[in-house]
Amino acid sequence: xxxxxxxxxxxxxxxxxxxxxxxxxxxxxxxxxxxxxxxxxxxxxxxxxxxxxxxxxxxxxxxxxxxxxxxxxxxxxxxxxxxxxxxxxxxxxxxxxxxxxxxxxxxxxxxxxxxxxxxxxxxxxxxxxxxxxxxxxxxxxxxxxxxxxxxxxxxxxxxxxxxxxxxxxxxxxxxxxxxxxxxxxxxxxxxxxxxxxxxxxxxxxxxxxxxxxxxxxxxxxxxxxxxxxxxxxxxxxxxxxxxxxxxxxxxxxxxxxxxxxxxxxxxxxxxxxxxxxxxxxxxxxxxxxxxxxxxxxxxxxxxxxxxxxxxxxxxxxxxxxxxxxxxxxxxxxxxxxxxxxxxxxxxxxxxxxxxxxxxxxxxxxxxxxxxxxxxxxxxxxxxxxxxxxxxxxxxxxxxxxxxxxxxxxxxxxxxxxxxxxxxxxxxxxxxxxxxxxxxxxxxxxxxxxxxxxxxxxxxxxxxxxxxxxxxxxx
Amino acid sequence: xxxxxxxxxxxxxxxxxxxxxxxxxxxxxxxxxxxxxxxxxxxxxxxxxxxxxxxxxxxxxxxxxxxxxxxxxxxxxxxxxxxxxxxxxxxxxxxxxxxxxxxxxxxxxxxxxxxxxxxxxxxxxxxxxxxxxxxxxxxxxxxxxxxxxxxxxxxxxxxxxxxxxxxxxxxxxxxxxxxxxxxxxxxxxxxxxxxxxxxxxxxxxxxxxxxxxxxxxxxxxxxxxxxxxxxxxxxxxxxxxxxxxxxxxxxxxxxxxxxxxxxxxxxxxxxxxxxxxxxxxxxxxxxxxxxxxxxxxxxxxxxxxxxxxxxxxxxxxxxxxxxxxxxxxxxxxxxxxxxxxxxxxxxxxxxxxxxxxxxxxxxxxxxxxxxxxxxxxxxxxxxxxxxxxxxxxxxxxxxxxxxxxxxxxxxxxxxxxxxxxxxxxxxxxxxxxxxxxxxxxxxxxxxxxxxxxx
Ligand code: SF4
Ligand SMILES: [Zn+2]
Numbered sequence: 001x002x003x004x005x006x007x008x009x010x011x012x013x014x015x016x017x018x019x020x021x022x023x024x025x026x027x028x029x030x031x032x033x034x035x036x037x038x039x040x041x042x043x044x045x046x047x048x049x050x051x052x053x054x055x056x057x058x059x060x061x062x063x064x065x066x067x068x069x070x071x072x073x074x075x076x077x078x079x080x081x082x083x084x085x086x087x088x089x090x091x092x093x094x095x096x097x098x099x100x101x102x103x104x105x106x107x108x109x110x111x112x113x114x115x116x117x118x119x120x121x122x123x124x125x126x127x128x129x130x131x132x133x134x135x136x137x138x139x140x141x142x143x144x145x146x147x148x149x150x151x152x153x154x155x156x157x158x159x160x161x162x163x164x165x166x167x168x169x170x171x172x173x174x175x176x177x178x179x180x181x182x183x184x185x186x187x188x189x190x191x192x193x194x195x196x197x198x199x200x201x202x203x204x205x206x207x208x209x210x211x212x213x214x215x216x217x218x219x220x221x222x223x224x225x226x227x228x229x230x231x232x233x234x235x236x237x238x239x240x241x242x243x244x245x246x247x248x249x250x251x252x253x254x255x256x257x258x259x260x261x262x263x264x265x266x267x268x269x270x271x272x273x274x275x276x277x278x279x280x281x282x283x284x285x286x287x288x289x290x291x292x293x294x295x296x297x298x299x300x301x302x303x304x305x306x307x308x309x310x311x312x313x314x315x316x317x318x319x320x321x322x323x324x325x326x327x328x329x330x331x332x333x334x335x336x337x338x339x340x341x342x343x344x345x346x347x348x349x350x351x352x353x354x355x356x357x358x359x360x361x362x363x364x365x366x367x368x369x370x371x372x373x374x375x376x377x378x379x380x381x382x383x384x385x386x387x388x389x390x391x392x393x394x395x396x397x398x399x400x401x402x403x404x405x406x407x408x409x410x411x412x413x414x415x416x417x418x419x420x421x422x423x424x425x426x427x428x429x430x431x432x433x434x435x436x437x438x439x440x441x442x443x444x445x446x447x448x449x450x451x452x453x454x455x456x457x458x459x460x461x462x463x464x465x466x467x468x469x470x471x472x473x474x
Numbered sequence: 475x476x477x478x479x480x481x482x483x484x485x486x487x488x489x490x491x492x493x494x495x496x497x498x499x500x501x502x503x504x505x506x507x508x509x510x511x512x513x514x515x516x517x518x519x520x521x522x523x524x525x526x527x528x529x530x531x532x533x534x535x536x537x538x539x540x541x542x543x544x545x546x547x548x549x550x551x552x553x554x555x556x557x558x559x560x561x562x563x564x565x566x567x568x569x570x571x572x573x574x575x576x577x578x579x580x581x582x583x584x585x586x587x588x589x590x591x592x593x594x595x596x597x598x599x600x601x602x603x604x605x606x607x608x609x610x611x612x613x614x615x616x617x618x619x620x621x622x623x624x625x626x627x628x629x630x631x632x633x634x635x636x637x638x639x640x641x642x643x644x645x646x647x648x649x650x651x652x653x654x655x656x657x658x659x660x661x662x663x664x665x666x667x668x669x670x671x672x673x674x675x676x677x678x679x680x681x682x683x684x685x686x687x688x689x690x691x692x693x694x695x696x697x698x699x700x701x702x703x704x705x706x707x708x709x710x711x712x713x714x715x716x717x718x719x720x721x722x723x724x725x726x727x728x729x730x731x732x733x734x735x736x737x738x739x740x741x742x743x744x745x746x747x748x749x750x751x752x753x754x755x756x757x758x759x760x761x762x763x764x765x766x767x768x769x770x771x772x773x774x775x776x777x778x779x780x781x782x783x784x785x786x787x788x789x790x791x792x793x794x795x796x797x798x799x800x801x802x803x804x805x806x807x808x809x810x811x812x813x814x815x816x817x818x819x820x821x822x823x824x825x826x827x828x829x830x831x832x833x834x835x836x837x838x839x840x841x842x843x844x845x846x847x848x849x850x851x852x853x854x855x856x857x858x859x860x861x862x863x864x865x866x867x868x869x870x871x872x873x874x875x876x877x878x879x880x881x882x883x884x885x886x887x888x889x890x891x892x893x894x895x896x897x898x899x900x901x902x903x904x905x906x907x908x909x910x911x912x913x914x915x916x917x918x919x920x921x922x923x924x925x926x927x928x
Binding site: 153156157159160161162176177180181183184185186189190191192193194 | 656657659660681685688695714715716719
């Protein structure tokens with residue numbers, strides 16, 4: 001690839017030196033492939049952290065602190081001049097990662113918007129005003145004459161929502177559709193289709209703009225991705241992008257727990273006591289049908305690897321079941337390979353870490369498949385039956401079903417864990433192997449934690465060109 | 475109705491069997507309603523052209539900016555007399571619409587959203603990955619049902635309604651209509667009697683039709699004063715040190731007067747212990763409630779103005795309570811709101827793809843036509859005076875003067891209703907639709923000129 005490797009240009013920042021970029025277009029910047037990936041991983045930690053907090057129903061003031069903390073811890077750079085670049089580059093890399101399906105776009109859009117909201121609120125007023133100007137918002141502050149004519153109403157709203165009344169307040173007049181959250185809370189005065197928003201409410205307006213701009217941009221990025229980048233970059237960026245989208249950023253469950261090693265004879269026992277429902281179900285089906293389709297083999301196989309089943313035992317385990325259905329010979333020919341593969345003994349390096357809940361929940365099992373997350377993929381009736389078999393009591397069962405109805409699958413799983421173990425699970429369930437580990441820990445009354453071992457699942461690639469020109473790919 | 479047509483429907487759904495049976499029985503001796511009457515109504519009276527003009531929003535014109543696919547992308551659904559439910563019907567012209575209605579003779583016609591593509595061909599589009607069959611426009615609608623007011627009226631319950639409780643609907647129309655116009659800036663608003671127990675509202679401005687679900691939900695929440703969920707008891711909660719201007723206006727211009735001058739006496743809100751206890755429950759102050767209770771229990775003589783007298787006592791006591799102050803005074807407003815403030819069916823308004831019964835349908839249980847209500851003098855509207863199907867047909871037979879062809883309704887008591895629809899709703903609406911089409915067309919032309927010259 002021919003690229004002019006000039007000195008890295010520093011980005012033109014917003015006029016007043018705001019540290020909050022609007023990400024209007026990808027910068028004409030060359031980025032080392034390594035940074036391309038590492039920056040993205042750091043931002044992804046922030047986004048995942050926000051996503052987890054939201055799904056646990058954190059309140060706005062808790063969120064504010066949490067978001068800013070996450071940002072400070074993960075988006076550091078040893079050269080402060082690089083902070084803004086890191087911010088912008090990581091955002092655009094993740095656009096590539098999350099532009100590819102409707103579901104990914106939705107997630108990215110909502111989390112990036114949340115991130116932007118709290119970062120914006122953290123800016124001082126003059127910078128907020130400058131950012132508004134950067135957004136090209138066509139709204140002007142209302143004139144004094146107009147302000148006087150509605151002053152009484154504006155003060156009434158301020159009193160109603162418990163805001164201090166100031167006489168020199170700046171108000172903006174915008175179509176009410178632009179600030180739905182303020183309309184919904186009756187937090188603004190509305191007249192003839194226009195909402196009068198106070199300076200400290202401007203964030204709602206900016207957020208609407210930010211979201212709609214990003215939403216459109218993601219669709220365009222997706223088009224560019226499918227029409228060009230996917231093909232052009234198939235040996236270089238695509239593997240990175242794909243690894244990023246499935247990477248799980250919690251503890252590394254590829255390494256079995258310390259000292260943990262299980263032997264084949266115990267497996268029935270621990271399946272009963274410590275497998276989450278998704279794995280327990282696969283395990284049961286395997287014993288019933290002596291067969292699992294590909295998705296199920298991967299989900300259960302990698303999980304068992306994470307649990308500490310050694311390769312030889314894994315082979316013996318799968319052989320014992322499959323040969324009853326397809327015969328020992330066919331097993332060796334068709335299936336043994338992929339099991340070795342999971343253990344990294346055959347083929348190229350690929351991301352064969354055990355699947356996270358997020359990945360399992362977003363999978364799409366078809367006819368005859370038994371993988372996936374039962375909380376998401378079972379009918380309510382089947383789920384109730386399965387939970388009853390796990391001896392989840394009535395009251396807890398209704399709580400679980402309630403969470404499922406609200407699509408909080410991992411919370412449902414957490415409640416199940418708590419019901420089955422009679423012990424709380426504060427971290428929530430994020431990974432089947434975490435479920436297993438926590439369960440074992442409780443059962444063994446061990447206190448040692450495996451949470452410190454946080455190794456990334458993604459590794460850098462260095463191929464024939466180790467620079468990426470951002471505005472060419474995003 | 476033959477089998478074949480049923481199968482053509484594609485997405486037919488059978489309504490619960492029991493309900494069908496029950497409805498059969500109820501309709502066995504119809505009062506003012508049966509399938510033959512309905513045939514005659516659809517044959518001679520139903521205002522097809524006006525409906526078509528309305529839902530075309532100017533796109534049936536000759537202007538190059540008109541979108542001729544517009545009406546054809548609108549979903550209609552029919553409920554037939556055997557309770558078969560045909561969804562995703564669509565029509566490309568007024569005659570297609572008219573023929574389908576005459577042929578199928580639906581007991582109920584619902585109007586859904588305008589989709590991105592013709593809804594009857596949606597399967598053809600669902601093949602590709604991203605589903606492009608999606609609602610793109612829909613009037614902002616409201617559905618207000620008297621049966622949601624059962625804890626605020628003593629004259630009737632459930633689906634029944636009389637002249638004593640109908641003012642609750644009048645209040646709803648006044649409060650919502652004013653807010654839609656003055657606050658949200660809408661102007662093309664159609665109110666319709668739902669045929670039995672409530673009213674529907676269609677906000678038809680272009681801006682309203684294009685609201686997304688989040689924006690619709692925001693408007694609904696703006697109107698909401700009940701806390702707790704929809705299934706729990708309706709409890710008004712007016713928190714905060716002051717009320718929002720919208721609530722203040724609704725209170726002073728509508729609610730207060732209707733409460734004090736009408737409902738207080740007509741519903742006998744303080745008549746007996748059981749009733750006044752319900753109100754005392756809303757006052758969070760023992761000393762006040764026990765004082766009032768004491769007075770009222772010892773004075774049981776029932777007088778004409780007992781309701782008014784007790785309400786005055788309650789107000790005086792609450793207002794005079796200096797040290798408890800605002801919190802208690804707010805109770806007065808909360809009581810007024812509880813017995814008067816509009817109760818909306820939130821879900822209907824929140825989602826673009828919700829269906830709502832079309833105006834000029836006939837309610838199968840009452841035989842009454844779903845006629846428009848003029849919000850300007852909605853206090854004069856009398857549901858028991860709404861034309862009944864059998865009456866209309868009678869007028870048609872005995873009728874003296876009849877208009878030409880499509881104006882059969884002219885000689886009937888539906889005439890005024892259709893005229894109101896046409897003159898006060900449709901004409902101004904179409905005028906602004908034409909302007910909008912013109913403006914957006916010019917903008918497009920300008921834009922393409924610019925891009926060519928680049
Ligand atoms: S939440 Fe996670 S661990 Fe629990 S069943 Fe679903 S995928 Fe498995
Ligand atoms: Zn009544």
